[in-house]
Amino acid sequence: MEYKHKVQYYETDKMQVVHHSNFIRWMEEARVDFLERIGAPFEKLEEMGLICPVIEVGCKYIGMVRFGETITVNTQLEEFSGVKMLVSYTMTHENGEVCCEATSRHCFLRDGRVINLKKKEPDIYAKFEPYIIK
Numbered sequence: 001m002e003y004k005h006k007v008q009y010y011e012t013d014k015m016q017v018v019h020h021s022n023f024i025r026w027m028e029e030a031r032v033d034f035l036e037r038i039g040a041p042f043e044k045l046e047e048m049g050l051i052c053p054v055i056e057v058g059c060k061y062i063g064m065v066r067f068g069e070t071i072t073v074n075t076q077l078e079e080f081s082g083v084k085m086l087v088s089y090t091m092t093h094e095n096g097e098v099c100c101e102a103t104s105r106h107c108f109l110r111d112g113r114v115i116n117l118k119k120k121e122p123d124i125y126a127k128f129e130p131y132i133i134k
Helices: 021-037 042-047 122-131
Strands: 002-006 054-061 070-080 084-092 098-107
Touching: 002 021, 021 042, 021 054, 021 070, 021 084, 021 098, 070 122
Parallel strands: none
Antiparallel strands: 002 070, 054 098, 070 084, 084 098
């Protein structure tokens, strides 16, 4: 799924190059957008007592990004078991050049305990199924 982000001045350093930490923020923006678009928005998950913390993140920075550019973040659900999920992100410039490839791994918790959505929340689990890479 595609998410667009216009680079803001505050995200850059003195040379107007984006600081590496912002790529992680864009991953979160794209992931929140993804969840909303599949019908499992964070607000709904939290109302159900579910949280989905990051347990691992990795980024490969390929090219610089500068103030004023619009970056497309392509989000893909690589793995999903109902207990954990792996999301991949490919960030590209408007000309299609890749500037970052990244992943984040998450688990699902309720009351501080890992849960299996397939067993405990099958309706939510079903919202993810069509997006899993087969």
